[in-house]
Amino acid sequence: MASPKPLLPDCGLYLTTRPLPGNEEKVPAGIIVSFHNHSDGGLPTVTPPDHNIHNRWHFHGPPLTFRGLTWAETLQKLPKEGFYTLRRELTFDGGKWPKATLVQLGYTQQGNPILFIARVRANLEENDLHFSDRGVGIKREQFSILEAVTVYDEPSDGSGHQPDHAHDH
Incomplete structure (x- = not known):
């Protein structure tokens, strides 16, 4: 057999x-x-x-x-790159982010996880969130603090109509 x-x-x-x-x-x-x-x-x-x-x-x-x-x-x-909220406060060298903070998960090429915090920039006329290219490294054992959120992708034609491309990130 x-x-x-x-x-x-x-x-x-x-x-x-x-x-x-x-x-x-x-x-x-x-x-x-x-x-x-x-x-x-x-x-x-x-x-x-x-x-x-x-x-x-x-x-x-x-x-x-x-x-x-x-x-x-x-x-x-590895968890998908994308957007999450924190299930609990995250403390790191130089600061802390409160529970429910919106973050973006990314990785180094070596697979080390990095979190990027969402910010509203005061000087912009658009109502956009900004994620810096500088983040805070976390350990893989900390993935459990991440709760995936759904974010709608704008159509590539730039029309901005209908949130028809939802992605769980």
């Missing part, structure tokens, strides 16, 4: 703990990657980060397919 096919992790953002065999230079241990458990060819894929805009990584370039399914088991799942 054939052994059961190993279950692959869900698609999403992960931290590598080992280099990808055969692609060690492109996907070393200790970086964030976009993982997909499927592809047109049927194999799982992984894509290293390309660049960061507005505290979010963008994954471009051809995804790397791999056959060593046991490597996928070495990946550590």
